Amino acid sequence: MGYYDEHYSNERRSEQRNRKGIGLSAFVGAVVGGLVVLLAQPLLSPDQGGSEVADPTTVPIETEQLVGVDESVNVSVNSDITEAVEMVSDAVVGVINLQQSNFWSEAGGEGTGSGVIYKVDGDRAFVVTNHHVIEGASQVEVSLSDGSRVEAEVLGADIFTDLAVLEIESENVTTSAEFGNSELLRVGEPAIAIGNPLGLEFSRSVTQGIISATERSIPVDLSGNRQVDWHAEVIQTDAAINPGNSGGALINIQGQVIGINSMKIARSSVEGIGFAIPSSLAIPIINDLERFGEVQRPQMGVGIRSLSEIPSYHWQQTLNLPDDVKAGVFIMSVSPMSPADHAGLDEYDVIVGLDDNEIKDSHDLRKYLYTEKSTGDQMEVSFYRDGQKQTVTLELTEETY
Numbered sequence: 271m272g273y274y275d276e277h278y279s280n281e282r283r284s285e286q287r288n289r290k291g292i293g294l295s296a297f298v299g300a301v302v303g304g305l306v307v308l309l310a311q312p313l314l315s316p317d318q319g320g321s322e323v324a325d326p327t328t329v330p331i332e333t334e335q336l337v338g339v340d341e342s343v344n345v346s347v348n349s350d351i352t353e354a355v356e357m358v359s360d361a362v363v364g365v366i367n368l369q370q371s372n373f374w375s376e377a378g379g380e381g382t383g384s385g386v387i388y389k390v391d392g393d394r395a396f397v398v399t400n401h402h403v404i405e406g407a408s409q410v411e412v413s414l415s416d417g418s419r420v421e422a423e424v425l426g427a428d429i430f431t432d433l434a435v436l437e438i439e440s441e442n443v444t445t446s447a448e449f450g451n452s453e454l455l456r457v458g459e460p461a462i463a464i465g466n467p468l469g470l471e472f473s474r475s476v477t478q479g480i481i482s483a484t485e486r487s488i489p490v491d492l493s494g495n496r497q498v499d500w501h502a503e504v505i506q507t508d509a510a511i512n513p514g515n516s517g518g519a520l521i522n523i524q525g526q527v528i529g530i531n532s533m534k535i536a537r538s539s540v541e542g543i544g545f546a547i548p549s550s551l552a553i554p555i556i557n558d559l560e561r562f563g564e565v566q567r568p569q570m571g572v573g574i575r576s577l578s579e580i581p582s583y584h585w586q587q588t589l590n591l592p593d594d595v596k597a598g599v600f601i602m603s604v605s606p607m608s609p610a611d612h613a614g615l616d617e618y619d620v621i622v623g624l625d626d627n628e629i630k631d632s633h634d635l636r637k638y639l640y641t642e643k644s645t646g647d648q649m650e651v652s653f654y655r656d657g658q659k660q661t662v663t664l665e666l667t668e669e670t671y
Contacts, residue, residue, distance in 0.1 A: 350523050351478060354462060357525030359474050361387040361447040362464045362518055364413030365399045365422075365436070369406065384465035384518030385412065385436065386527060387446045388556070395440040398556050399517030400532055401427045404434050412438050413473065426559035429492055430500050430640070432532050433552060435559040447519060450526025452505060452548035455484045463509040463531055463544070465518025479509030479542070488533075488545060489633075497579050498633055504545040505529045511544030520546040568645045568666035571608020572615065574599045576631035589620055590657045597630040598622040598654070613664035615651065622659075623652030639666075 367381040383403030389396040397412060404410050410422040420438050427434035463477045483506040492499040507520060511531050520529035529546030558565045577585065577598045585591045589600060598620045604610050621629055629635050643649055645668045652661050 351460070351462060354521055354523055354525035355464065355476050358386075358447050358464060358519055358521050358527065359476075360415040360445045362466075362474050363387060363397060363415070364466045364473055365397070365403050365517055366411040366413060366419070367404055367407040368409040368411065370408035382466060382514055383516045384514065384531070386517070386519045386530065387443060388449065388527070390440050390443055390446050393440055395438050395443045395446070396425075396560060397422065397436040397438060398530060398552070399434050399436060400530065401429050401432045401434045403517045404436070410436060412436065414442050415444065415474070416442055418442050426563035426565075428555055428559060428565045430636070431547060431551065431555050431565070432502065433530065433547065433555050433559065435556055447521075447527045448525070449549045449553060450522050450524065450528045452484075452528045452550045455481050455505065455522075455528060455548075457481055457484060460523045461505075461507045461509050461528075462521045462523075463507070463511055463515060463518060463546075464521065465511070465515035465531055467510075467512035467514045475515075477510040479507050482506040482508050482543070484548075486545065495579070497576060498631070500633055500636060502532070502545070503548070503551055504532065505548050507544050507546060508542035509544060510542075511546075566645065566668060567640050568643050568647065569609070569668065570615075570639065570649075570651075570664065570666065571605040571610045572601050573603035574621075574632050574635065575602055576633075577620065578631060589618055589654070591620060591654055592657060595620070595622065595654060599629055599632050599635050601653075609664040609667055613651070613662040615653065615662065615664075616655070618655075620654045621651060622654065623650075625650050 363385045365383045365385040367383070369380065381403075383399060385397040385399035385403070387395050387397050404424055404427060407424075410424055411419050412422045413419050420442070422436040422438045425435045425437050457480075459481050461479050461481050463479070464474060466473045467475050486504050486506045487501045488504055489498040490500045490502050491497060505520065505528070507529075509520070511533075515531045516533070518531045519527045520531055522528050528549050530549075530552055531544065531546045533545050555565055577596075577600055580600075585595070586593070591598075599622075600620045601610070601615060601617055603617060604615055621635065623629055624635065624638050627634075627638055629638070639649075643666055645666055647666050648663055649666060650661060650663050652659065654660075
């Protein structure tokens, strides 16, 4: 704009000084004007992002409108994800595992995980978390969304499903989460993880991903002997699950809890593989833990180990197994007055079958017993004793701890 005004003023002054030079001035002005058009053309070309050559007098108006954009434009940042998170976020809590030090040891301190408030009943509220989050605690506290910490009572915990239920006072509880049906999940649909990665400093962090797989069976070593004791049935997601997220919520786009975050594969070469306990599996376990303090499962009354856990020379020398028996479960102990005791099973018997199902290790035995049988059912047990295969029938009773 300045250039056009300046050029116009100079030309008028030249005309007043010497009207005789008007022809020369006009010629110079034409040349300069042509150069301006040529130089401005790339800036106004549609190929360079321009549109039409505007009247210069309209530029201040456009500039004025741009300066006032904050007053005229209203951008909404709401989305399905933000709404889903808002529904659940205050129900996700921190779970603090307090370890008691003693006279002989300075060990103590606290560990943190996550939990989900799933029910409020009068002056009490109930929280689900992971078994490994509260394992070994002398005291458990819960950190609520307002920052307050309240003492929690452990109602029950289950090592096989890695779930635990806590009870707290509901005075400062503002909301509870709703469970969704994990059996309706489809691979590729959104998944949102909420928890406390790396402790309460990052409380109620949110990460987003998808459902990578709806059914994964992950081998778990429960006893620390590097042998598979159980296979956890889990949902796989690529939503980031970090230390401290354990026990937190995996939710769908409707803001419903479809899983309880449990673990991840932690290797330098692996990224984006996390696991959550599906709600369809968690709900009956939670109900048992809340009501009975334990999961109601049938029991045989035996202590067991997989045949693969002992040196192979014991298979013939100690257990007197035939050469063709390469797998099974041997009995380490029999509880008095248990179903196994009543049926005549004994120490060092090697179980190879339950009903018509082959049993290769302790996981096979537990899986069949816990998922296919109920308290009061009869079960046929095939086993080897002193090199001879035998069969007995026992009646299952409720497992006690």
